[in-house]
Amino acid sequence: MEMLRLYFLVTVFALLSAFIIPSINAQAPAPAPSSDGVTIDQGVAYVLMLLALALTYIIH
Template identity: 70%
Template sequence: MAGSKVSSFAAVAFLAYAIIMLPVMARAAAAHSSAPAPAPANDGTTIDQGIAYLLMLLALVLTYLIH
């Protein structure tokens, strides 16, 4: 019985929070929708390539140490 009271309270609290936050979130969404997002300065390929080179170097060193 105690578990059902807790889950009922949690459901009511969640619904109350959702109803209260709905206008706040709608205003925030409307305020942010006017300007487009800026273009990314770096697409990450340089970082990915650097990580790949480091992994290849690590594989080369491990291969040398094992043989």
């Protein structure tokens, strides 16, 4: 009878630990990216267009 009580207490402790401990260490999800790359690509395109315009102006 004493072993049955010990098994019961260990089982209850294990179940409570399984539900409580993960919630203590839970972290917030990662923030969404501030830029999806479209802005960077557009900036690079503008710089290349200005470079092509300046090169065309110098050549002519």
